[in-house]
Amino acid sequence: MKAVIISNSRLQGDYFEVVFTAPEIAEKAVAGQFVHIRIDERNDYILRRPFSIHSTDPEKGTVSVAYKVVGKGTLAMSKLASGYEFDVMGPLGIGFSTPADDVVPVAVAGGYGSAALYLLSRVSRQKGVLLAGARSKNDVILTDRYEKAGFDVRVATDDGSMGTKGVVTSLIPQVLEDCKGKKLLFYGCGPHPMLMALGKLLKEKGLDGELSIDHKMCCGVGACFACVIKVNDPGSADGWRYARSCSEGPVFPLDDVYLGE
């Protein structure tokens, strides 16, 4: 379907936010789902680009995507002006589940993974927690929005330039201490090694969660089998099978994610 850019502005550094009209997507989207965008500014590069849905405004019919400029596609996207019309598919994929009324959602974000977890704040009855991990303070984004939504925001950076020095999972023991007696559900989104570390830690501590894991996508609808990740499969000789992150995920229950090599 056609979308029109309302605004496309820099959040900080290499991070941008584009807001566009897409009423159907705005109405249906949940945290963890994605849109598949085709920018035909460059005809020599044809494939769509998937982006997590950061936020929506169902009344205005708009959708927001927060993105980092990492290559040709995102560079071209960062230069688009309001009024620009493009093709978008979505909302695609399986998103995060809505936390039960008595459940405190703990969003664990690596880098701009915080973009994809934000809509949890809209459906959660309890005030949630955001654990934001990043290389340095320049890569900690969108935390102010979580704070506005009432989330308890805690930051860890590799270089110690903001929050605790260390990896994001190192923040978890303190959260467990502070939330004693409460029901927690962990929601992870970030780079693959971080998610594997998070998955293993949660398993070790007997905690439950959901992880948003993907790999380089192509069709976005489950047809091409490009974006597969390993999920547990007792029926397979190896104990795992490749699942399509676009259509069977990108959000997988922790118990499904294969945490071996």
Place this chain on the structure above:
Amino acid sequence: MAELSVNLGKFTMKNPVTTGSGTYGYGQEYHQLYDIAKLGAVTVKGIRMTPSHGNPTPRVAEVTGGMLNAIGLQGPGVDKFLNDEHYMPFLRTTNATVIVNIWGTTIEEYGEVAARLDAEKEGITALEINISCPNVKAGGAAFGTNIELASQVIRKVRNSTTLPLITKLSPNVTSIADFARAAEAEGSDCVSLINTLSAMAIDIETRRPKLANVMGGFSGPAVKPVAIKMVYDTYRAVKIPIIGMGGICNADDAIEFMLAGATAVAVGTANFVDPYAPLKVIDGINAYLDRHNIADVNEIIGQVRI
């Protein structure tokens, strides 16, 4: 509205447009968007006897004018394909004309999977023999780039089924017309071409290949002129019908293939760009025929003016 149905020898298609195997899943994903029975045929992803993991990731890389893939024929295996609700049982609930792409790692396996599908062929219109996937070591390219082995595979499959057979040819050979002749001689009812071109891309920052499999198959709009020439060569070499493919993004591309000699065409990589591409190709062919006052699409097959 012109006549769009085409004759592929032992079966017909209501219009000349099918899908490239591996670019359309097993039809279900796109059936959620539109009725897949509108296509001339749905060609599903390759099936062998046993389930296959396929290759490690990354499995795709974008390149100028197209993409590389090395999916490695991930698939459910023939039993699951025939019995699981996501595959053949689903396809049987649609009115789609179904072409099942088959492969194996040995000549015997090609025969076994063909026989298995033949035994439960309700809803299957034809088999497409994949002897040209560049991304699996055994099977695929090993058979498709050696005429003697290709002939043995086709012979084995021919003796295992009465279903119409399409042989999907590799472009990674000196003369594709020779392979088409061999396919015709072994009783293949059609040939389809081209499969992807063997290719590679390197990330210059990390100095690593962009695909985990190191090499992969090149597809997309950039390969179209190569494919057109191969269809043109093949049309002059054999009498059996040709299903042409390679970079078809729109009706203009499809018509070009038909003028070069293709009876039908397949939309492949373009499905990833626009899921509605095959429908747009059908509509566009019809509009072209009307614009040129041509009553029947068959009138343009092979009609390039040399």
